[in-house]
Amino acid sequence: MDVVWYLVLSALIFCIGATGVLVRRSPLVILICLELMLNAGNLALVAFSRMTGTADGQVFALIVMIVAAAEVVIGLGLIVAMYRRRLPMDVDQMSELKG
Amino acid sequence: MEAIVFWFAALAALVGALGVVFQRNPFYSVLFLVTHLVALAVLFLLLSAEFVAAAQVIVYAGAVMVLYVFVVAYVGGLEDPLTEPSPVVRVLAPLFAVGLFVELCVAIAGSSLKALDSHDAKLAPGFGSPEQIGELFLTRFLIAFEVVSLLLLVAAVGAVVLARREPGDATPPREWG
Numbered sequence: 485m486d487v488v489w490y491l492v493l494s495a496l497i498f499c500i501g502a503t504g505v506l507v508r509r510s511p512l513v514i515l516i517c518l519e520l521m522l523n524a525g526n527l528a529l530v531a532f533s534r535m536t537g538t539a540d541g542q543v544f545a546l547i548v549m550i551v552a553a554a555e556v557v558i559g560l561g562l563i564v565a566m567y568r569r570r571l572p573m574d575v576d577q578m579s580e581l582k583g
Numbered sequence: 584m585e586a587i588v589f590w591f592a593a594l595a596a597l598v599g600a601l602g603v604v605f606q607r608n609p610f611y612s613v614l615f616l617v618t619h620l621v622a623l624a625v626l627f628l629l630l631s632a633e634f635v636a637a638a639q640v641i642v643y644a645g646a647v648m649v650l651y652v653f654v655v656a657y658v659g660g661l662e663d664p665l666t667e668p669s670p671v672v673r674v675l676a677p678l679f680a681v682g683l684f685v686e687l688c689v690a691i692a693g694s695s696l697k698a699l700d701s702h703d704a705k706l707a708p709g710f711g712s713p714e715q716i717g718e719l720f721l722t723r724f725l726i727a728f729e730v731v732s733l734l735l736l737v738a739a740v741g742a743v744v745l746a747r748r749e750p751g752d753a754t755p756p757r758e759w760g
Contacts, residue, residue: 557742
């Protein structure tokens, strides 16, 4: 397969993830959609790595995975904290920047 | 053969992504995300990135998804007010996504990369193997490697601090027993 198809697929997944971030309101689902966008970036990185024949892109992809894991941990910690404080699970209602 | 596997995996990845966005129940969203991640691992294998594919399945589909499932089960019942957002957002979000996709495609087509429509760069024998990745991590990308390990440590400590129960918190949401 040509690398172009991988890039187009990656762009498509990225756009689906962006739609999800815009449309959904639950912070949990927004985090999952962010994962989609990060994975689309990973796919493009690995495709470029295959295209150039060097493994640097794969190292980038692994680092993106680690950053995504850190982001998930912090995001889920925030969600659990919100749940503990009985805050509404709706990003539209969380518009005040205070505790 | 490769083309067939590619199209199947691409289809599965797209279905998984769409399922994540359009499922009401966040639990099913997480399950669709697992599908999506496994399909992406197949694509990584097609791109001869074996180590990244294995890490994808073990780290993402294994560890991170378990974390998601736990939190969904913990927060679970409150997920209902996922009604439609404001009509402006409902109309504009798909338009934005389509525009972004067109723009990205134009960028791909316009990026006069010569090798774009032939993916046969000559591969060294150990391409994508753990040896090669590990060697790159410990030589060329040593600083990134160390910074990322520090980031993981900070994230772990931060999660513990965030999820800790504080004296001023509301009563526990559920009675035990």
